[in-house]
Amino acid sequence: MAERQLQDLVRKLRSAPDYPTALKFLSTAKLTLLKAHALVPSPTTPQPLLLLARDVFETGALLSLRAKDTEAFTRYVHLLTPFYELQLSSGEQNKITGLYLLLLLTMGNYSGFHTELEGLECRNVSGEKRVVEDKFLGYPIKLERWLMEGSYDLVWKAMASGEVPCEEYSVFSEILTTQIRSEIASCSETAYSSLPISSTKDLLFLSSEGDVVSFAQSRGWTVQDGRIYFPALLKTSVDEKGNEKELSMVAIENTLGYARQLETIV
Amino acid sequence: MPSKTPHTNGTDPVENGINSTKDVEMKDDAPAPLKGGKGKKAKEGEEMAVVVPPPKGSKLSATPSKDKDGDTAMDGPVEGDEGDDGAVKVDPVTKAVVDVKSNFPLLERAVTHFDARFSLRALRSISSIRNRLTPDILAQVITETYQSANPAAKSLLKSLDREHAIFGKTSSIEMEIDTDNKPKAGKKEPKEIIPEIDVFLGILTQIYFLESKDYKKGSIFSAYLADRIHSLNRRTLDSLSARVYFYYSLFCEQIAPLAPSPSSPVVSIRPALLTALRTAVLRKDIDTQSTVIVLLLRSYLATSHIAQADLLISHTKFPENASNNQVARYLYYLGRIRAIQLRYTEAHEHLTAATRKAPSSPSAAGFFQTATKLLLVVELLMGDIPERATFRQASLERALQPYLLLVQAVRVGLLGDFEAAIKQHNDTFRRDGTYTLILRLRQNVIKTGIRMMSLSYSRISLRDICIRLKLESEESAEYIVAKAIRDGVIEASLDRERGFMKSKEVGDVYATREPGEAFHDRIRACLVLHDESVKAMRFPMNQHRLELKNAQEAREREREMAKEIQDGDLDEDDLGGEFEGM
Numbered sequence: 001m002a003e004r005q006l007q008d009l010v011r012k013l014r015s016a017p018d019y020p021t022a023l024k025f026l027s028t029a030k031l032t033l034l035k036a037h038a039l040v041p042s043p044t045t046p047q048p049l050l051l052l053a054r055d056v057f058e059t060g061a062l063l064s065l066r067a068k069d070t071e072a073f074t075r076y077v078h079l080l081t082p083f084y085e086l087q088l089s090s091g092e093q094n095k096i097t098g099l100y101l102l103l104l105l106t107m108g109n110y111s112g113f114h115t116e117l118e119g120l121e122c123r124n125v126s127g128e129k130r131v132v133e134d135k136f137l138g139y140p141i142k143l144e145r146w147l148m149e150g151s152y153d154l155v156w157k158a159m160a161s162g163e164v165p166c167e168e169y170s171v172f173s174e175i176l177t178t179q180i181r182s183e184i185a186s187c188s189e190t191a192y193s194s195l196p197i198s199s200t201k202d203l204l205f206l207s208s209e210g211d212v213v214s215f216a217q218s219r220g221w222t223v224q225d226g227r228i229y230f231p232a233l234l235k236t237s238v239d240e241k242g243n244e245k246e247l248s249m250v251a252i253e254n255t256l257g258y259a260r261q262l263e264t265i266v
Numbered sequence: 267m268p269s270k271t272p273h274t275n276g277t278d279p280v281e282n283g284i285n286s287t288k289d290v291e292m293k294d295d296a297p298a299p300l301k302g303g304k305g306k307k308a309k310e311g312e313e314m315a316v317v318v319p320p321p322k323g324s325k326l327s328a329t330p331s332k333d334k335d336g337d338t339a340m341d342g343p344v345e346g347d348e349g350d351d352g353a354v355k356v357d358p359v360t361k362a363v364v365d366v367k368s369n370f371p372l373l374e375r376a377v378t379h380f381d382a383r384f385s386l387r388a389l390r391s392i393s394s395i396r397n398r399l400t401p402d403i404l405a406q407v408i409t410e411t412y413q414s415a416n417p418a419a420k421s422l423l424k425s426l427d428r429e430h431a432i433f434g435k436t437s438s439i440e441m442e443i444d445t446d447n448k449p450k451a452g453k454k455e456p457k458e459i460i461p462e463i464d465v466f467l468g469i470l471t472q473i474y475f476l477e478s479k480d481y482k483k484g485s486i487f488s489a490y491l492a493d494r495i496h497s498l499n500r501r502t503l504d505s506l507s508a509r510v511y512f513y514y515s516l517f518c519e520q521i522a523p524l525a526p527s528p529s530s531p532v533v534s535i536r537p538a539l540l541t542a543l544r545t546a547v548l549r550k551d552i553d554t555q556s557t558v559i560v561l562l563l564r565s566y567l568a569t570s571h572i573a574q575a576d577l578l579i580s581h582t583k584f585p586e587n588a589s590n591n592q593v594a595r596y597l598y599y600l601g602r603i604r605a606i607q608l609r610y611t612e613a614h615e616h617l618t619a620a621t622r623k624a625p626s627s628p629s630a631a632g633f634f635q636t637a638t639k640l641l642l643v644v645e646l647l648m649g650d651i652p653e654r655a656t657f658r659q660a661s662l663e664r665a666l667q668p669y670l671l672l673v674q675a676v677r678v679g680l681l682g683d684f685e686a687a688i689k690q691h692n693d694t695f696r697r698d699g700t701y702t703l704i705l706r707l708r709q710n711v712i713k714t715g716i717r718m719m720s721l722s723y724s725r726i727s728l729r730d731i732c733i734r735l736k737l738e739s740e741e742s743a744e745y746i747v748a749k750a751i752r753d754g755v756i757e758a759s760l761d762r763e764r765g766f767m768k769s770k771e772v773g774d775v776y777a778t779r780e781p782g783e784a785f786h787d788r789i790r791a792c793l794v795l796h797d798e799s800v801k802a803m804r805f806p807m808n809q810h811r812l813e814l815k816n817a818q819e820a821r822e823r824e825r826e827m828a829k830e831i832q833d834g835d836l837d838e839d840d841l842g843g844e845f846e847g848m
Contacts, residue, residue, distance in 0.1 A: 111606075111608045111609070114607065114706075115573055117702060118570050118572055118702050119571070119572065121570075145705075145709075148709045149708065149709045149712055149742075149746055149749075150742075150747075150748065151737070151746060152742075153741040154738065154742060184745065186752060187745070187749050187751070187752040189752075190751050190752045191747070191748040191759060191760045196762075199762050250779070250782070251782060254786050
């Protein structure tokens, strides 16, 4: 009974016109799963029911992502994990995992990203393909590598040229763009003393010089005669003085510590 | 077999030697026959080093070797004095039986004295017995130790496929031995068999299964044994039960669907281990607790459930006074998890401790190697270059070869070499589980490359940087250098219009706080070492009372002397007068 009902629901979900209606179907589907004891897989759950449950969660994950509901997406991913552990993988598994990786990346959760990645590498050792070569998984991995290296232009190209493996991935493009833009900005502040506006436009992947000026103002840069001047690095000299003071204090503290220790030893 | 013949084969002196060392440790009521060994101990000191593995074909071996080694019969007379028991020792089966049994008094002593050291000693002796075990030997020990009605003995025999073994009585093959040992067995019978001996025999059975690679049976038997242990609540059983769980999970690791597959037994053993952990924590059973935590971590990492392993660590407290080996293992796994989570400083700390705590015996070389490999990678990830000396150590040199190439590439900052090294040793790195970590090194290589260039050139064009580092484009080079400057890897500035990087003057390192910090770190390490060694010192019990007694005696003597002097002095009136005057 539950099975037929679920099959029906999955069909409805796939053809749902918008997120709110889909949400309604999703909650009924989850309730049905709960009643059938298939929300979390247990050894006694029959196989077809498990497959259906997985389908519901996968569709839910993709739908919530399209609606930019990242929290719901994370929940679905966590719900799906035990199903994938049971080797009930489907064509969607890599896609969803890849999306999850990308989400972790945009949230700056690098340790979560690598933890997830380690698991993938390990599970795929016996598998046919290397993780990096996978269409869905390779994308976030490459992005992460470029981000860590600092090859921001490659990240930009990968996002801009429509190389995204599927439409859901583009949800993150916007977040990533702002992220790398602020990264580049903070790098430029220390690396350059000044920059002409025209080249700053290319550097920051902005579309017009007007955007550059407004961006410069938002970060507190001074714009003068077509050049951007970054705030001088006044901080460092102050820091050095502060450090020096601290340094002598630290030295005194350390020496006193050694003296005390020596006394106890001798 | 004639008992008084002055015969010895190659193994004989060795066996006696081992026996004699053990014999010294024994209680007074220990089996008498071995006593003769004591006298020979000194004489056989050199021979003890020779370890001749006793042949598997147990019985037959004694006879042919007799004439071969007949001329080394210097122990002959001594043996003869010992009578029947001494002669039988020639037979490896009996020898093994006696060896196994010699541990029982230790276990009994552990119970009566409530001292875990004795059971540890019994466990240590396993390594010398382990490759001699056969089901027959075990069955014999069991039949001789237990009374026939004992259910524990029955189940042990059943798992060994020796259900038909007859208790107390002799079967046709074991005739002589049994007659020889009968007085001993008879002496033991009235005694109640303590569960420790039960479990000890269980462990031996586990080891037998392990040696014969019978993992399926081993795991079934271990599950049963673990169940039994669970029902017993005896503190003297702690170290033994820890060992039982250890072998249990070892069996599971070897059974068919191997580790990364989610249906492997490594996963299904987890509930059992978790229950054991809970019980151990409640019973404050440190041995089992530490062993099981380590086993669980190992199991999680085998299927790379890093998140679960991390949760386990945060929810459990590893017992502080766990045995050194368990601590080393725990630190290694901890280091591994932290490295995956990009917490390199912590990982480095744990791994350094793990390599230092690793036992230095050659049998533990594998652990040391693995831990060192991981440590090297973490060091590289932190931007440090490991010392050259690490790679020269004899026990590491070959194992670390691929890592040496890696380190060389990272040190010079050559991306090409680095990628070649990864490609060449891909499989090695994957096997070591360091592959993903090594992939993260790419950025470090690039950073080192940039640093080298900024040190050697005061001004270099971005195009050159791009070519040297084999980067995709000049633009990437610009971004990468900018990031390096922001991250403080180099002191430089960029000129976008003319496309070059200009290095700043390198300051004097000794003007900064760095040397002071390094100095401080070292001194602190020395002090901590000193404190730890003071804490680790052991003193014999009640020694201070003896000293107190001595001191008291001395004081009394002094007082007497003072009295005498006083008496003597009192004769002199002037002194006494002076006293009064005061």
